[in-house]
Amino acid sequence: MTTTSSLGKLEKIDLRTVWKNESSEFTPWLALEENLKILSDTIGIDLELHTQEQSVGPYSADILCKDTATGGWVLIENQLEKTDHTHLGQLITYSAGLQAVTIIWIAAHITDEHRAALDWLNEITDDGFNFFGIEIELWRIGNSPIAPKFNIVSQPNDWSKTLKQSRNSMAANLSDTKRLQLEYWTAFRQFMEESKSKIKCQKPLPQHWMNHGVGRSGFVINSIASAWNSEKNVYEGEIRAEFIILDASKHFEAIAKQKPEIENQLGFPLIWSAKEGTKQAKAYVRKDAHITDVKDWKNQHEWLKEKLEALHTVFAPKVKALPK
Numbered sequence: 459m460t461t462t463s464s465l466g467k468l469e470k471i472d473l474r475t476v477w478k479n480e481s482s483e484f485t486p487w488l489a490l491e492e493n494l495k496i497l498s499d500t501i502g503i504d505l506e507l508h509t510q511e512q513s514v515g516p517y518s519a520d521i522l523c524k525d526t527a528t529g530g531w532v533l534i535e536n537q538l539e540k541t542d543h544t545h546l547g548q549l550i551t552y553s554a555g556l557q558a559v560t561i562i563w564i565a566a567h568i569t570d571e572h573r574a575a576l577d578w579l580n581e582i583t584d585d586g587f588n589f590f591g592i593e594i595e596l597w598r599i600g601n602s603p604i605a606p607k608f609n610i611v612s613q614p615n616d617w618s619k620t621l622k623q624s625r626n627s628m629a630a631n632l633s634d635t636k637r638l639q640l641e642y643w644t645a646f647r648q649f650m651e652e653s654k655s656k657i658k659c660q661k662p663l664p665q666h667w668m669n670h671g672v673g674r675s676g677f678v679i680n681s682i683a684s685a686w687n688s689e690k691n692v693y694e695g696e697i698r699a700e701f702i703i704l705d706a707s708k709h710f711e712a713i714a715k716q717k718p719e720i721e722n723q724l725g726f727p728l729i730w731s732a733k734e735g736t737k738q739a740k741a742y743v744r745k746d747a748h749i750t751d752v753k754d755w756k757n758q759h760e761w762l763k764e765k766l767e768a769l770h771t772v773f774a775p776k777v778k779a780l781p782k
Contacts, residue, residue, distance in 0.1 A: 466599035473538050473566055473596060476604060480538045485510060485520050488536065488564075493606070494523070497534075500608040501590055502658045503560065504671025505532060514555040517548065525560060526671035527660055527678055529704075533558035537565035541572040541591075560588040568593055568611045576612035585661055588614045635685075636664035642683055642749055643668050649759045657766045670766060673774045676704050681762050682742075683749045695748040697758050699765035701773050706732050706739035709780050713741075716776060723772045 477484040487493055489510050498505045505523040508531075512522040521534040533556055535549050541563065553561050563576065568591045576591045583589075591612035598604045643662035650659050657670050657679070670679040682698035689696070703710050710732050713720075720741075721727050732739035743765050747758050 471596040514552050519552040524675040526675045527669040531558040532560040534562045540567040541565045562590045564592045573612050580614045640664040646759050674777045677777050678702050696744050697747040698742050698744045700740050700742035701769050702740045710739040724768050
């Protein structure tokens with residue numbers, strides 16, 4: 459049995475003892491896949507490195523990533539000191555030049571005025587833009603290896619933006635179906651977060667699908683709640699968990715060759731679809747279900763969670779192994 463006297467003591471480590479230089483040491487460290495994964499898990503966005511020191515006119519942005527679920531650009535600007543006005547201006551300049559839709563400002567300390575600035579940017583922009591303020595810390599216990607910790611200081615206010623979206627949607631005479639879809643995905647995202655699923659959910663939108671990253675741009679996992687039943691070809695409803703290759707001409711053949719192994723690992727068969735004349739290809743599993751049956755939502759969400767997690771577990775390493 460562990461006693462109080464046997465517990466270790468957390469010790470905070472100065473950032474400069476590990477990274478002497480921001481651009482030549484900290485930025486390359488963060489750009490490593492395993493470290494971007496820590497940041498991805500913190501903010502709930504699946505990040506894929508695109509470039510370091512991305513040129514923007516006469517300037518260069520620290521790190522440029524892709525959100526693998528949406529394909530949107532993610533800009534990361536680093537500071538090993540407290541935030542300053544210069545870097546705030548750089549964030550705005552770089553995001554405009556790169557057309558980044560998610561902006562992450564990482565620093566040793568984010569001042570109150572800069573936190574307020576990020577909060578204000580999240581408030582005045584629509585839900586297509588996201589501003590994060592992240593503080594980086596280093597900790598260890600005794601002689602253990604030093605461990606990084608990211609703390610969110612400012613982030614998009616999903617609730618207020620959902621309210622804004624709802625107001626705008628109502629003004630545009632949003633249909634009952636669209637309202638139901640928004641409520642369905644809002645409940646699904648909450649369910650996934652409460653169950654601590656490894657699947658990251660994007661912001662709920664009034665549509666019949668939700669994208670999830672699988673670790674590499676050009677590939678996504680989708681949740682589908684459709685009024686159309688693809689097996690019966692009637693409007694009776696279904697839910698689906700899909701693995702999608704956005705450009706089938708590049709990688710579908712390589713993935714499809716592994717079909718027996720993939721389905722054996724999953725423990726269930728998939729429906730494979732690569733229709734002539736369409737750019738995308740997919741492999742999916744489906745189930746009869748009705749989005750209008752609100753009492754059944756929990757069962758539907760549990761089924762989607764189980765299938766999405768299985769698809770991610772099996773397809774993520776296979777996607778990673780494909781040639782660039």
